[in-house]
Amino acid sequence: MYPAPSPVYPRYRQPLATPAAAVPQLGAPAPERPRRARPSGRQRLDLSGERGAELRGALASVQEICPEFAPAQLLRQGTESVLLAGSLGRRPVVAKCALSTAATEKVRREIAAHRIFVRHRPPVRVPRLVGADSGSGTLVMEFIPGRAASTRRHPLNAPAVADLRALFAGVRRLGEWEPPGDDFGPEVNYQALIGRCHSLGMLTDRDLSDLRALLHGLRGRDGALPRQFCHGSVYPSQAVLSPAGPALLGWSTAGWYLPGRDLATLWAVLGTAPVARRQLSRLAQLEGPQLRDAFLVNLMLVLTREIRECEEAVHRAMRAPGPDPAATAARPAGSLAFGEERRLLLRRLHDDLALTRRAVRAAVGTR
Numbered sequence: 001m002y003p004a005p006s007p008v009y010p011r012y013r014q015p016l017a018t019p020a021a022a023v024p025q026l027g028a029p030a031p032e033r034p035r036r037a038r039p040s041g042r043q044r045l046d047l048s049g050e051r052g053a054e055l056r057g058a059l060a061s062v063q064e065i066c067p068e069f070a071p072a073q074l075l076r077q078g079t080e081s082v083l084l085a086g087s088l089g090r091r092p093v094v095a096k097c098a099l100s101t102a103a104t105e106k107v108r109r110e111i112a113a114h115r116i117f118v119r120h121r122p123p124v125r126v127p128r129l130v131g132a133d134s135g136s137g138t139l140v141m142e143f144i145p146g147r148a149a150s151t152r153r154h155p156l157n158a159p160a161v162a163d164l165r166a167l168f169a170g171v172r173r174l175g176e177w178e179p180p181g182d183d184f185g186p187e188v189n190y191q192a193l194i195g196r197c198h199s200l201g202m203l204t205d206r207d208l209s210d211l212r213a214l215l216h217g218l219r220g221r222d223g224a225l226p227r228q229f230c231h232g233s234v235y236p237s238q239a240v241l242s243p244a245g246p247a248l249l250g251w252s253t254a255g256w257y258l259p260g261r262d263l264a265t266l267w268a269v270l271g272t273a274p275v276a277r278r279q280l281s282r283l284a285q286l287e288g289p290q291l292r293d294a295f296l297v298n299l300m301l302v303l304t305r306e307i308r309e310c311e312e313a314v315h316r317a318m319r320a321p322g323p324d325p326a327a328t329a330a331r332p333a334g335s336l337a338f339g340e341e342r343r344l345l346l347r348r349l350h351d352d353l354a355l356t357r358r359a360v361r362a363a364v365g366t367r
Contacts, residue, residue, distance in 0.1 A: 045074055058082040058097035061138040065131040069095065069140070081107070085143065092145075093130050098137030106252040107137035113251035114141065116183045123173040125247035146242030153235050154306075154345055158273035167239050168279070170246045171262045175228050187227045187256035190215060193301060202304040207357060210364045211300060214293045217367055218258070226294065230254070230261040235269055260284050260295035261302075268302045271348050289363070296360050303353045310349065314342050 047055055055074070062069050068088050075083040075094070080103035084095045098104040114129040127141040149163050191212075198208045218225055231238075232253030240247045267280045284295035317339065 045071055051077065054099060055082060055084075058084065058095075058099070058138075061097050061133065061136045062086075062095040062140060064136075065133050065138060066093075066095075066140050069093070071095075088130065088140075091130075092143035093140055094127070094143045096139045096141075104137035107139055108134045109254075110250065110252040111139050113184075113254045114139070116179065117251075120179050120183075122179075123177045124170045125242075125245055126251070127247065127249065144240050144242060144247045146240040146247065148237055149239040149241055149246075150236035153237055154269050155236055155272060158270070158276065159236055161275075163236075163241055164270075164273065164276050164279075166241060166246050167234075167236065167266075168283070170239070170248065171231070171234055171266070172283070174231060174248075175259070175262065177229055179229055184229070184255045187225070188258075190225065190258065190297065190301075197301065197304045200308070202308060203300070207300065207360070210360050211297055213364050213367070214297050214360065218290060218293055218297075226259055226290065227256040228259040228261070230257045232257065232261065232265075234262045234265055236266075258294040258298055259287075259291050261298045264295055264298035264302045267299060268306055268349075268352065271352065289366075293363055296356065296363055299356050300353070300360060303349060303356060307346065307349045307353065310342060310346050314339070314346075317342075 045055060046052055055077070059069075059071060062071075062084065066088055069086050070088075071084050071086040073085045075085050077083070078099075080098065080100050082097045082099060084097070086093060086095065096107060096110075098107045111129075111132040111134050114126070114132070117126050118129055125144070127144055129139075129141055131140040132138065149159050149167055194203065194208065194211050194215075197203045198205075203211070215225065220226070231248055231251065232255060233250060234248060238248060238250045240249065263280050263284050267277055270276045270280075285292045
C-alpha cells in the first residue's frame with residue numbers, strides 16, 4: 001500500500017464570518033433575484049386565435065409521434081412551417097411541422113435525408129433524427145446549442161470572419177464527401193432548369209446559349225456532367241456555430257449538383273461581405289477552369305432563383321391586407337421598412353446577375 005499524500009477524510013473547515021448586513025432578518029422579504037433576459041428571437045406559445053389553431057395542430061402532430069414532447073418555446077411560425085423547441089424528458093429537441101402542401105413535400109425530403117444520415121454520417125455536424133412522420137410532414141430532431149451565423153437569409157451586416165471561416169471549412173468538407181450508393185437519387189437536370197429559367201424570362205437568349213456552351217464543355221467523354229454532393233441551400237441562417245464546429249440545418253435540397261453549388265449560394269447571399277466573396281471566388285478557381293465554369297453556371301441559376309423569390313415576397317406583401325403586428329414589433333428600431341429593404345436587395349441581386357453574366361461571357365470566349 002502506498003501512503004496517501006493527503007488525508008482521506010476532508011478536513012473540517014471553519015465557516016467564514018458573514019457580514020451582518022448580508023444575513024436576512026426574520027420576517028423580512030427575501031431579496032429578489034435578477035431575472036434573465038428572454039432571447040428576442042424566441043416567442044412564447046400563444047394558442048389563441050387563428051395562429052393558435054395552427055400551433056395546436058402542429059403540437060398534436062408532434063405528440064402523435066413523440067407523446068412525451070413538452071413544448072417550451074416557439075422558434076418560428078411562418079406561412080409554411082412551424083418550428084417548436086421542447087424536450088423529451090431531459091433531452092432538448094426541435095420539432096418542425098409543415099402547414100402547406102409545398103412545405104410538406106420539403107419536410108419529406110428533409111426527413112429522407114436525415115434517415116440516410118442515420119446510416120451514413122456526413123463529415124459535418126447534423127442534428128440527429130429523433131422521430132418523423134412523412135405523411136403529416138413532421139420532423140423531430142436533436143437540439144444543437146449554439147448561435148446562428150446570421151438571423152437573415154441575406155445578412156444586412158457581414159458575419160464575423162471567424163464564423164465565415166468555420167462555415168467555409170464545413171462546406172469544403174461536405175463537398176469532398178461521396179455518400180455510398182444512390183440514396184440521394186440522380187443529379188439535378190441542369191438543361192431543364194436552364195430552360196425553365198429562360199421560359200420565365202429570367203435569362204436572355206444569349207444567357208441560354210452561353211450556359212449551354214459551358215455545360216457542353218463540362219461534359220466528359222462519356223457525356224456525363226461532373227457532380228458533387230452539396231447541401232443545396234447553405235445560407236448563413238442555416239448554420240449553427242457551436243464549440244464542436246458548425247452544424248448545418250435544412251437538408252431538403254441536399255443532393256448531387258455541379259461542383260461549387262454551395263460556394264455559389266454563399267456568394268449570392270453574402271453581398272455585404274466583399275472579402276468573403278473574393279475568398280469564395282478563389283476557392284472556385286483552385287481546381288482549374290472546369291470548377292470555375294461549374295461555379296458560374298450554379299451562380300447564374302442561384303441568382304435567378306433569389307431574384308424570383310424576392311419578387312414573390314414583395315408581391316405577397318403588397319397583396320396582404322395590412323402589416324403583421326408581430327413582424328413589425330420584431331423588427332429592430334431604426335431598421336428599414338420591408339418594402340425599402342426588398343428594393344435595395346433586388347437592386348443588388350440584379351447588379352450581381354449582370355456581373356455574373358459578364359463573367360460567363362468571358363468564360364465562353366476563352367474556350
